[in-house]
Structure formats: structure tokens, C-alpha cells
Amino acid sequence: MKGNTSLSKGSTLLRELGITALSIVLAFGISAFIVWAAGFSVSAVFINLWKGAFGGKLALGSTLTKSTPIILTSLSFLLAFRCGLFNIGAEGQLYIGAIVAAVVGAYIHLPAALHVVVCLLAGGLGGALWGWIPGYLKAKRGVNEFVSTMMLSYVAIGLTDYLVAPRGPLHDTKYWANQTIRIAPTAALPRIMKPTQVSMALIVAVFFALVVWYYLFRTPAGYELRGVGLSPPAAEYGGIRIERKLILALTLAGFLAGLAGTGEVLGTHFRFIGRFSPGYGWDGIAGGLIARAHPIGAIFAALLMGALRAGGMQVQRSGAAPGDIAAVIQGLVIFFIIAPTLIRVLIHWRKK
Amino acid sequence: MPEFAVDMRGIVKRFPGVVANDSVDFAVERGEIHGLLGENGAGKTVLMSTLYGLYRPDAGEILINGHPQSNYGPATAIRLGIGMVHQHFMLVPRLSVAENIMLGQEPIKSGIFLDREAAIRQIQKFSNQYGLPIDPKARVDQLPVGAQQRVEIIKALYRGADTLILDEPTAVLTEQEVEHLGSALRKLKQEGKATILITHKLREAIEICDRITVLRKGRVIGTVHASETNERELAEMMVGRDVVFTVRRTEAKETPEPVLRAKEIEAEDDRGLLALKGVSFDVRKNEILGIAGVQGNGQAELAEVLTGLRPIRKGSVSLGGQDLTGKTVRDFIDAGIAHIPADRHLRGLVMNFSLRENAILGRQRIHQFAPSRFWQNQLEITNYTKRIVEEFGVKTPSVYVLAQNLSGGNQQRLIVGREFSKEPRMIIAAQPTRGLDVGGIEYVHEQLLKMRDHGAAVLLISMDLDEVMMLSDRIAVIYNGSIVAIRDPEDTDRRELGELMLSGARAQTGAEEEG
Numbered sequence: 088m089k090g091n092t093s094l095s096k097g098s099t100l101l102r103e104l105g106i107t108a109l110s111i112v113l114a115f116g117i118s119a120f121i122v123w124a125a126g127f128s129v130s131a132v133f134i135n136l137w138k139g140a141f142g143g144k145l146a147l148g149s150t151l152t153k154s155t156p157i158i159l160t161s162l163s164f165l166l167a168f169r170c171g172l173f174n175i176g177a178e179g180q181l182y183i184g185a186i187v188a189a190v191v192g193a194y195i196h197l198p199a200a201l202h203v204v205v206c207l208l209a210g211g212l213g214g215a216l217w218g219w220i221p222g223y224l225k226a227k228r229g230v231n232e233f234v235s236t237m238m239l240s241y242v243a244i245g246l247t248d249y250l251v252a253p254r255g256p257l258h259d260t261k262y263w264a265n266q267t268i269r270i271a272p273t274a275a276l277p278r279i280m281k282p283t284q285v286s287m288a289l290i291v292a293v294f295f296a297l298v299v300w301y302y303l304f305r306t307p308a309g310y311e312l313r314g315v316g317l318s319p320p321a322a323e324y325g326g327i328r329i330e331r332k333l334i335l336a337l338t339l340a341g342f343l344a345g346l347a348g349t350g351e352v353l354g355t356h357f358r359f360i361g362r363f364s365p366g367y368g369w370d371g372i373a374g375g376l377i378a379r380a381h382p383i384g385a386i387f388a389a390l391l392m393g394a395l396r397a398g399g400m401q402v403q404r405s406g407a408a409p410g411d412i413a414a415v416i417q418g419l420v421i422f423f424i425i426a427p428t429l430i431r432v433l434i435h436w437r438k439k
Numbered sequence: 440m441p442e443f444a445v446d447m448r449g450i451v452k453r454f455p456g457v458v459a460n461d462s463v464d465f466a467v468e469r470g471e472i473h474g475l476l477g478e479n480g481a482g483k484t485v486l487m488s489t490l491y492g493l494y495r496p497d498a499g500e501i502l503i504n505g506h507p508q509s510n511y512g513p514a515t516a517i518r519l520g521i522g523m524v525h526q527h528f529m530l531v532p533r534l535s536v537a538e539n540i541m542l543g544q545e546p547i548k549s550g551i552f553l554d555r556e557a558a559i560r561q562i563q564k565f566s567n568q569y570g571l572p573i574d575p576k577a578r579v580d581q582l583p584v585g586a587q588q589r590v591e592i593i594k595a596l597y598r599g600a601d602t603l604i605l606d607e608p609t610a611v612l613t614e615q616e617v618e619h620l621g622s623a624l625r626k627l628k629q630e631g632k633a634t635i636l637i638t639h640k641l642r643e644a645i646e647i648c649d650r651i652t653v654l655r656k657g658r659v660i661g662t663v664h665a666s667e668t669n670e671r672e673l674a675e676m677m678v679g680r681d682v683v684f685t686v687r688r689t690e691a692k693e694t695p696e697p698v699l700r701a702k703e704i705e706a707e708d709d710r711g712l713l714a715l716k717g718v719s720f721d722v723r724k725n726e727i728l729g730i731a732g733v734q735g736n737g738q739a740e741l742a743e744v745l746t747g748l749r750p751i752r753k754g755s756v757s758l759g760g761q762d763l764t765g766k767t768v769r770d771f772i773d774a775g776i777a778h779i780p781a782d783r784h785l786r787g788l789v790m791n792f793s794l795r796e797n798a799i800l801g802r803q804r805i806h807q808f809a810p811s812r813f814w815q816n817q818l819e820i821t822n823y824t825k826r827i828v829e830e831f832g833v834k835t836p837s838v839y840v841l842a843q844n845l846s847g848g849n850q851q852r853l854i855v856g857r858e859f860s861k862e863p864r865m866i867i868a869a870q871p872t873r874g875l876d877v878g879g880i881e882y883v884h885e886q887l888l889k890m891r892d893h894g895a896a897v898l899l900i901s902m903d904l905d906e907v908m909m910l911s912d913r914i915a916v917i918y919n920g921s922i923v924a925i926r927d928p929e930d931t932d933r934r935e936l937g938e939l940m941l942s943g944a945r946a947q948t949g950a951e952e953e954g
Contacts, residue, residue, distance in 0.1 A: 305817070307809040310796065317791045323748060324778070324786040325800040326769035 103379065107424055111391075114423035118416040122408060131407040136416070139401020140394035146401070148283020152355065154393030155285075156181065156364070158292040159347035160371025161378055161385040162299050163218075163340040167232075168380050169303060170336035171316035176221065176236025177344035178368025179243030180214035184345025186247045187213030188352045189359035190257065192270030202273040207291065207349055214345015215338045217243060222337030226330035232337060244362065251361045265361030276354035286354030293386060295343065300382040312336055344368060365396070373421045395420060442505060444469045444602045444633035445490060445521075450499035452485055459485040460496070461657040467602065472624055472634045474644040474665070477654035478677055478876035480846040483637050486654070487604050490635075491523045492516035522600025524591040526607045532580035537562055539579055540594045565593050569626045570619070583735070585616035592623070602633040609643050610873065613733050613902070614937070621647045639677070639876045641670040653677055674877050697721035698896035699745070699865050704754035706744045714740040716920040717754070722865065727887065727897040729911030729928075731904055733940050737920040738900045739781060742869040745898065746778045747771035758865055772801050777863035779854055781870040781900070783847075787854045790843035794835060797842050798824040798857050823860075831856030832882070848879040855883055859890055866890055869900045884910060904933060904940075916940055 115133075122132045140150050160177040167174035188210030197205060217239060224230035250257045251265045259268040276287040303309040314322040315332040323329055347367060352359055370392050377391065378384030399413030445467045452460040459482045467473045477483045488494045490501065492513040501508045503519045530539050541558040548554035559575040566573050571589045579587060588608060595603055609617045624634050624647060638644050644651050645665050652662040653676040660676045699722040708714035714737045722728045732738055743749035745756060747768040755764040758774045780786040788797050799808045799820055808823070809815050824838040833852045835845055842850060851871070858866065868887060872880040887910060891897050901907050907914055908928050915925045916939040924939050 305815050306813055307803045307815055308812065310799075310803050310815065314789055314792070314796075314800070318785070318789045320782075320785045321787065321789045321800065323768060324746075324780060325803065326767070326772045328767070328769075 107377075110423040110426075111420060114420040115416075117423075118419050121415060121419075122412060125408070125412065127408040127412065131405070132402055132412065132416075135402045135405045135407045136395075136398035136413070138398075139404075140398035144280070145283060146397060148280050148285050149397040149400075150390065150394045151280070151289055152284045152286075152393070153396045154389045155289045155292050155354070156347035156351055156367040157370045157374050157389035157392045158289075158296060158386055159343050159350065160368050161374030161389050162296060162371075162382060163343035163347070164371045164375030165378060165380040165382065165385060166299055166303070166312075166343060167218075167336050167340040168375055169316045170312045170332055171319070172225070172333065172336055172340075173233045174218070174236050174337060174340045174344075175233055175372065176217070176238075176240040176243075176368070177340070177347070177371045178364060178366065179236070179240030180217040180341040180344035181348035181351075181364060181368045182240075182243040182247045183217045183348070184210040184214035185348030185352045185363070186250060186257070186267075186359050187345070188349035189267045189270060192274035192353060193268050193358070196271060197273060199273040202271065203276060203353065206270075206274045206353055207346065210349025210352070211342040211345045214348065215342040217345070218341020219334065219338040222334035222341075225337065226333045236337070240368065247359070248361050251359060257359070259358070267359040269358050270353065274353060275357055276350065278354070284355050286350070288350030288354035291346070291350060292389075295346065296382045296386050299343070299385075303382065308335075344371070347371075370396075373425065376425045377421065391420070392417075442469055443467060443502065444471075444504060445635075446502040446505070447486070447490060448500050448502070450486065450489060450501075451497045452482075452489060452494055453497050458657050460489070462499070463654070463657070463659050465652060465659065467633045467635055469601075469633055470628050470631045471650065472628055472636060472648045474648035474651035475635055475637045475654065476639060476641070476644055476651055476673060476677060478639065478848070478878060480656075480848070481654040481677075481876075482657040483654055484606065487523070487606065487635065487637060490516070491521055491604065517598060520599055520601035521604065522595025522598060522602065523604040524588065524595060524606065524608060526610065528587050528591055530579045530587060530590060532578075534579060535575065536573055536577050536579060536582070536590050537575040539590060540575075540597050544598060561597065562593060565596050569593075569596070569630075570623045584611045585613070585619075588612070588620070589623075600632070602635065603627065604635045604637070606637045607639075608636065609638060609640060611734075614904070617643060641673045641877070644673065645670065677877055696724045698724050698759055699898065700755075700757045701745065702755045702757075704741075704744055704756065705752040706740050706749055707752060708740055713752075714920050715744065718917075718920070718922055719754075720915055720922060720925070722896040722898050724894055724896055725891055726912045727891050727899055727910050729907035729914045730898065730900040730917050731907045731914055731936055731940055732902075732917035734902050736917050736940075738869070738902075738917060740920075741917070742778070742781065742867055742900055745771075745867050746776060775861075775864035777858035777861050777866045779858055779866070779868045779871045781873070783850055783854055788842045788850055791841055793841055794828065794833070794838045794845075794853060795820050795824045797853060798827055798838075800857065802861065827853065827856040827860055831859075831886075848875050851875055851879065851883070855886060859886060863890075863895055866895055866897045867900070868897060870902065871899070872901075872903070872906060880906075904936060908933070908936070 119129045122129050139146055141147055160181060163177045163180065164174050188206045191209040192206045221230070221232045221235035221239060224235055225232045248265065249255050251267055252258060253263065257267045259266050278284065278286050303313060311322065311327045312332050312335070314325060314327055315329050319329055351363060356363060374385060374388040374392050377388035395417040399410065399417060402408055402413045403410040443466045447463065447465040450460050450463040463486055465486060475483050485494060489496050492511050492515055501511055508515065531542070537555060537558050540562055546554040546557040548557070562573070562575045565571065571593055573586060573589050573593060579590065592603065608620060612620060627634055636644070636648055645668065648665045650662055650664055651668065651673065653660045653673065655677060702719050704715050704718045705713065706715040718741065720728065730738060730741065740749055744751055747766055747770065751764060755762060757763055758776060761774055763771055763774060784790065789800065802808060808820055821838060827833065828835060828838060831852045833849050833856065835849065842853065845853065855871065871887065872883050875883065887897055887899065899907060899910055911928055913925055914928055914931065914936065915922045916936060918940060
């Protein structure tokens with residue numbers, strides 16, 4: 088019986104992967120048509136897309152660097168999603184995490200290894216606070232987290248903008264740019280693929296994907312969190328305090344998004360720069376959905392998103408097509424993967 | 440040769456891993472009430488969904504009014520006069536009866552305006568003609584279940600149904616409502632309409648139907664005339680073996696020791712209205728206390744109050760001397776209360792959890808399954824689930840399957856297995872056999888008695904009076920949020936209990952005598 092089970096488990100996994108692969112192929116097919124219809128060279132666009140994402144060490148480094156925060160924001164989205172919540176505010180949690188990490192990294196002095204760990208924790212906790220607020224409001228006042236997390240994102244972006252602006256308290260007076268002073272070398276995450284910007288933050292992100300997997304599927308707390316997400320009345324029947332789980336889920340989601348921002352500060356920029364994120368928080372929503380809310384899947388979903396970002400930049404740089412076309416391709420890929428039902432309908436239709 | 444309204448020949452329908460219908464021949468005459476009987480998973484619903492055009496058979500043909508059908512779908516089925524009343528009603532709660540019925544086929548006046556009056560007239564005509572009393576202007580969500588069912592039937596008739604399929608229509612009805620439904624169906628029969636009644640209640644099938652077809656494991660076992668059969672024969676056809684009908688009850692041991700004490704409990708329902716108005720009773724060790732009553736008299740709220748799911752406004756609950764008033768569900772579970780909830784889809788199982796995950800629901804934090812906060816013992820959970828599956832006869836390909844893929848009866852077995860495996864001191868069993876087939880009902884009854892004999896106290900809340908009478912050591916009748924009488928089953932009968940259930944006020948004295 089056991090062998091039978093793992094077989095059926097395996098086949099559904101294969102099916103899911105197959106559908107995802109088919110979605111990507113379809114998306115590229117339609118993208119090719121749009122590129123062609125818009126009057127650009129299909130081959131030039133796709134060659135540059137590939138070159139920018141995987142064509143050599145620099146390209147790969149660019150992809151991995153961009154994927155790193157998206158792994159964490161994808162985890163942030165999917166963790167809340169597993170509890171039945173939509174965390175749309177990873178972007179804001181990311182900014183709060185980043186500014187806290189930048190402050191702890193620059194103004195507190197500790198021995199090397201310890202300093203990094205303290206910065207990671209502090210950044211995570213900053214994000215956690217930004218997740219706890221909508222969690223608390225949801226549990227105690229029924230405030231829709233979809234709206235509150237998104238609105239708090241704008242608050243976070245505005246707040247951090249102010250802090251690092253020329254008259255703000257955290258502004259680095261040596262430069263005109265909106266940024267903090269550099270963090271201490273003891274707080275930096277080492278680069279692991281020089282000369283690219285890939286840092287230990289990638290390892291941290293992958294490690295947390297494993298942690299989130301373990302938490303969700305191998306601990307009683309994760310079991311309860313998923314129970315609330317799948318059926319609140321049954322969870323309540325099982326003695327699970329739903330309110331607490333909602334708060335916890337959004338707090339943990341905030342922690343993960345905060346870590347994403349922290350990794351950017353400690354591993355990529357070595358300081359907080361106002362509006363540094365090109366939308367990694369929003370990418371996490373797509374990443375979490377592409378991963379079908381599975382933590383290990385989030386690693387690969389983020390890689391895809393990072394590759395599209397890196398490749399898209401190359402498409403623009405090479406002059407093969409404007410950046411808008413790259414954005415269209417990116418959008419189509421995401422759309423097709425997130426709409427697996429569409430693919431299923433097509434399969435069903437063919438059978439008929 | 441009689442003309443068949445519906446004639447299904449050699450229907451085969453396969454799903455991955457199962458043959459749901461295996462060469463099924465099924466024919467219904469005009470003006471006939473035809474029962475379709477079978478256990479859960481016997482293939483009744485699949486056959487009827489095929490007739491309604493929702494499934495395409497892998498083999499076989501369908502004749503409607505003698506004409507073979509090709510390219511058969513729901514639209515064709517409706518056009519040819521097939522109407523279906525689903526077990527779960529398909530009504531828009533916030534619309535009126537008339538609006539629901541005319542939805543999709545609205546009568547029009549002056550070209551563009553809805554002709555509400557015409558619809559209401561038409562509905563009233565059907566209502567009088569077939570003895571289906573209904574107020575066309577009432578809002579559906581304010582109607583009792585029985586009335587909603589009448590709305591569904593009239594809706595089907597309004598769409599010109601000549602053949603009505605009723606899926607388990609009596610599962611949600613009180614005895615009186617079942618009688619009304621029966622007489623309405625007989626009127627339909629006089630008008631030449633054919634009715635197919637899906638059920639697994641033997642007595643009703645015999646009382647209401649003309650002929651009965653029994654399905655077992657996807658095959659037709661036989662078609663019999665209701666006048667020439669009896670419950671025992673039908674039950675044998677359904678399950679393929681002799682069925683013990685009256686559970687052999689052992690006498691309750693004389694133990695005065697109360698396990699659960701409910702004192703003057705007051706609680707509100709979801710709308711904030713007082714649903715329990717000072718309910719008091721004890722449930723003793725080695726005893727089944729049955730709660731009899733018509734649905735909606737406070738039973739649902741009572742079960743929730745006694746499991747911590749609903750706050751108490753006044754009064755107290757204690758278990759074995761431990762006060763549980765105002766405590767959390769967790770405290771109730773830890774104190775040793777097991778709960779078979781009335782709504783297994785909503786509360787009893789997380790449908791998208793596997794059997795393993797469902798097997799520990801409520802006890803996910805105990806040491807056996809979670810030796811520490813950071814470790815769930817997967818192997819132990821798997822073995823534990825396998826034990827439940829084996830001991831309680833849950834039919835499943837593996838313990839990794841999602842609960843939603845089990846049939847209703849097997850879902851209930853899983854819940855019963857989980858709750859009884861807790862070795863509880865107190866069992867709150869709400870509608871434990873609702874929707875189960877004969878074999879399943881028998882099984883749950885045996886298990887409840889076994890738990891009682893092993894020292895548990897059992898509170899049995901059921902709309903099925905036969906069930907309450909058969910199992911209970913004492914019977915409490917609930918009416919309008921109060922316990923109006925407590926009776927010994929030896930000293931009462933269906934008649935008296937029925938009267939108490941319908942108008943409790945008359946018999947207040949009984950409750951006082953019992954104390």
C-alpha cells in the first residue's frame with residue numbers, strides 16, 4: 088500500500104510540474120507572437136532574454152541576486168496564504184526590515200559573526216512588527232488584511248523615504264542621495280560569487296525556504312496554521328485558536344519579508360537606499376502563487392522571476408526591444424502559471 | 440408494454456479506479472414513484488447525474504419517452520422534462536420564493552418588464568394543484584428546510600418537469616414533513632408525472648414508492664414492487680447480508696455518578712436570539728442520554744455549548760466535577776470530551792487535509808503525536824491513522840488520501856474512529872448517523888453502545904426518533920430551547936414523544952418529576 092501511495096503522490100507532482108512547464112512554453116509562444124506583431128526580431132529578443140539571465144557568470148549572478156529577495160517575499164506570501172490570508176504588503180515589510188537592519192548594522196558595534204546574526208534578527212523583527220499590525224487588526228477588529236497590508240506598504244515606503252531624505256535623521260550627510268551611512272564591515276554578508284553581487288543572503292533565503300517547509304509540514308504549529316487556512320470551523324472544532332493563528336501567520340510573513348530587505352542591505356547595497364526595491368515585495372505575490380504555495384517551489388519560482396528580471400534588462404540594453412516588451416513577457420509568464428485552471432480546462436476540452 | 444418516461448439501458452460509467460455504474464438497466468414508467476435504493480457509494484447519484492446529463496456514460500443508451508438520445512447534456516435533459524432536486528438546495532437565499540423559481544425563465548410583460556404577478560399566479564397554481572403549500576413572496580433564507588424543498592420541487596415543475604429526481608429528499612425533513620412530501624408526490628403521480636426518489640431509508644421507500652430498484656456496488660441487484668417487499672429484504676439486497684435491525688442493548692449498569700452536569704444553561708444562536716433557555720441535565724457514567732426534538736429547537740446550540748464552541752450566557756457546565764464554564768475548546772477536549780459534530784463537512788473534517796492529518800485533529804499537541812513543539816512524530820501519526828482505518832473500517836486506498844475523496848459514510852467512520860480512539864469520558868454525538876447507509880448506521884450504533892459499556896457517558900442528539908428510542912437509557916425532549924421532559928424509553932412511545940416534541944408546554948410536569 089505504501090509503495091502505491093508514493094507512486095500516486097509522485098504522479099500528481101509530475102502532473103503539476105508538467106502543467107507548469109506547459110504554461111511557460113505557452114507563455115513564451117504567445118510572447119513570441121506579440122514581439123513579432125510589434126515589429127521586433129523574435130530571435131533577438133529571446134536570445135538576449137536568455138543571455139541576460141543565464142548567459143555566463145555575470146548574467147547568472149544577476150539572476151541569483153534578483154532571485155534572493157524574491158525567495159523570501161514569496162515565502163512571506165505563501166506562509167500567510169497557507170493560513171487563509173493575503174499578505175499583499177511584503178513590500179512595506181521589506182522596507183521596514185531593511186531600514187532596521189541598516190541602523191543596527193551601522194550604529195551598533197559587535198564582533199563579526201554575531202553582528203550579522205543580530206542584524207538579520209533585527210531586520211526580521213522589524214518586518215514582523217509591520218506584519219503584526221494588520222494581523223492584530225484582522226483578528227481583533229476584522230480589518231481586511233488585503234487592504235491593511237497594502238496600505239501599510241505605502242506608509243513604510245514613505246516613512247523610510249523621510250528617514251533617509253536630506254533632512255531626515257538617518258541621512259548620510261556625505262552624499263546627496265537618499266541613503267543611510269554604510270554598515271560596519273562586521274555586519275556585511277560576504278559575497279560568494281565574485282565579481283557578481285551574489286551574497287550569503289542567497290544561502291539564508293534557501294535555508295529559510297527549508298525552515299518554512301519544516302514549520303508548515305512537520306510541526307504541530309504549522310499543522311494548526313494550515314488547518315485554519317483550509318477550514319476555520321474545523322480548526323476551531325480541533326481546539327485551535329483562530330485569532331492567534333491569524334496574528335502569528337502575518338507576523339511570521341512580515342518576518343520573512345523583513346529578512347528579504349535585510350539581505351539587500353547586508354549583502355547587496357551595504358546601506359539603506361531610499362526606494363531601493365524594484366518591487367521585490369510585489370514579486371513575492373506572483374512567486375508564492377507560481378510555487379503553488381509550496382516553500383521549496385518558492386525557490387524555483389523566485390529563480391524564474393529573477394531570471395525574467397535579469398533577462399528583461401538585457402533585452403532593453405541590447406536594443407532588441409524596449410523594456411516594456413520584456414515586462415509584457417514577464418507578465419504573460421506569470422499569468423499563465425498562475426492560471427493553471429485555464430490549462431486544465433484546455434486539457435479537459437481536448438479529451439472531450 | 441407500458442411506456443417508459445425514462446429508460447436507461449446498460450449504462451456503464453467508470454471513474455479512475457472505480458466502476459460507478461456497471462451495465463445498469465433502469466426504467467421508470469409514467470405516473471410512477473420509483474425508489475432508487477443503495478448504500479453510500481452504490482452509484483445512485485452517478486446514475487442520476489447521468490440521467491440529468493451531467494455525466495456522459497462510457498457505454499449504454501438513454502431513452503426519454505421512448506426516444507433514444509444522442510449528444511445528451513443537461514440542456515437536453517431539461518428540455519425533455521427531467522427535473523432534479525438536489526440534496527443541497529440550489530436556491531438564492533436572499534431572493535423571494537417567486538424570484539428563485541422564475542430565475543432563468545422570467546415571464547415578461549410589455550416587452551421588457553418582469554411579470555412578477557404572472558409568476559406568482561403560476562406558482563400558486565402549482566402549489567394548490569400538488570398540495571405544496573408555499574408563500575411566493577417569502578424570502579428563501581427565512582423559510583424552514585421543508586419549505587425550501589417545496590420551492591425546489593415547484594421550481595422543477597415550473598420548468599416543465601415530467602420526471603422529477605429527488606436526491607435524498609427526506610434526510611432533512613421531520614416526520615410530518617415526510618408525510619406531506621409523500622402526499623404531494625402521490626398527487627404528482629396522478630398527474631402522470633414520474634418521480635425518482637433516491638434514498639437509503641427503507642421504511643420511507645416502502646411507504647412512498649411504487650417500485651424500488653436496489654443498487655449495490657454499481658450494479659442493479661433487482662427491482663421490486665413496494666407492496667411485495669419488506670425492510671429486511673431490501674436491506675439484504677442493499678448490503679448483501681442479513682442486517683441486525685434492533686441493536687441488542689445490554690442493560691446500563693447502575694451508576695449514579697454524573698459525568699457531565701449542565702446547569703441552567705442559557706445561550707444565544709448565531710442571530711443573537713436566545714436559543715437555550717435554562718437547560719439542565721446530567722449525563723451519567725455508562726449511560727446514553729438521548730435528546731429528542733424537532734430540528735431547530737436548540738440542539739445545535741446545545742452541542743456547541745457542551746464542547747466550548749459557543750459561549751454560555753448563563754449557567755454552568757462541568758465534567759467530572761471540573762468546571763468548564765467559559766473555557767476554550769482546547770480545555771473541553773483536554774478534559775475528555777469527544778465530539779461527533781452534526782456537520783461533518785464543515786466542522787468534523789478538514790476536507791483538504793489527508794486522513795493522517797484529520798486523524799489527529801483536536802489532539803495535534805499531545806505528546807504522542809508531537810513530542811516537542813518542533814517535532815511531529817510522522818511515523819506515529821501514520822501508524823495511529825492506520826489503526827483507526829483498520830479498526831473502524833474506513834475504506835480508503837491509503838492514509839495519505841485527502842478526506843474529501845472519501846465517501847460520506849467513510850468520512851463519518853473516520854470521525855467516529857478519531858473521537859472514540861481518544862478514550863473519552865464524555866461523548867457528544869450530534870446526528871452521528873445522518874446520511875449513512877444501513878451498514879454504517881448499524882456500525883455507529885454498535886460503537887456508541889460499546890463506548891457506553893466501557894464507562895463513557897454519551898449524549899446523543901438526533902432528529903431520528905427511532906434512533907433515540909433504540910439507543911437511549913433516558914430520553915430528554917427538547918422544545919423551543921428547553922428540556923420539557925425526561926423519559927425512560929420503556930415507559931414511553933413514539934406517540935407521546937412526538938407530542939412532546941411538537942408542543943412541549945403540555946408536559947412540563949414530566950420534567951419536574953424527574954427532577
